[in-house]
Amino acid sequence: MDSKGKxxxxxxxxxxxxxxxxxFSKRLTHTDTSKRLAIxxxxxxxxxxxxxxxxxxxxxxxxxGHCWTFVCSIRRTGAYQKPVFQQCxxxxxxxxxxxxxxxxxxxxxxxxxxxxxxxxxxxxCSRYCIEIExxxxxxxxxxxxxxx
Numbered sequence: 001m002d003s004k005g006k007x008x009x010x011x012x013x014x015x016x017x018x019x020x021x022x023x024f025s026k027r028l029t030h031t032d033t034s035k036r037l038a039i040x041x042x043x044x045x046x047x048x049x050x051x052x053x054x055x056x057x058x059x060x061x062x063x064x065g066h067c068w069t070f071v072c073s074i075r076r077t078g079a080y081q082k083p084v085f086q087q088c089x090x091x092x093x094x095x096x097x098x099x100x101x102x103x104x105x106x107x108x109x110x111x112x113x114x115x116x117x118x119x120x121x122x123x124x125c126s127r128y129c130i131e132i133e134x135x136x137x138x139x140x141x142x143x144x145x146x147x148x
Contacts, residue, residue, distance in 0.1 A: 020107040020129065027135075028102050033093050037085040039072065043106070044083055060106075062127045068130075085115050096132055103133040 023043045032038060055073040062068065071087035098104075107129045 019110040023106045023108055025103065025105040028098060028100055028104065033098055033100055036090050039083040041083060041087065058128055074140050098132060099135065100140055101135040103135070104133045
């Protein structure tokens with residue numbers, strides 16, 4: 001790609017980022033990478049309402065444009081809701097080779113005109129997106145072969 005193409009792509013990414021609001025960002029823990037992603041409770045205010053249920057599906061686009069369907073669930077009882085992503089989350093972790101210490105940032109996007117048009121109404125393909133930031137790890141030292 002020539003320098004004009006790279007500059008255009010950079011400007012397009014910056015415009016896209018301006019249309020997003022960070023809902024939460026966190027460094028992954030062992031539980032986040034092995035079972036489920038714990039979500040800050042304050043982020044629930046920006047998600048669709050559960051309407052009496054305890055789980056809802058969220059269509060989330062990653063930084064490569066791939067859409068994932070995460071199921072966000074909360075506790076059925078108790079004062080503390082403790083929201084988590086469970087279903088499909090582990091598939092995402094494996095596909096992205098995420099490890100403890102990597103950072104995920106979850107965004108809400110403003111409605112745009114690109115999406116699916118049904119009877120004159122435009123429905124966005126994905127209202128949420130997720131970005132990952134891999135932690136730099138030092139190379140694992142290899143054991144020296146035994147010499148006789």
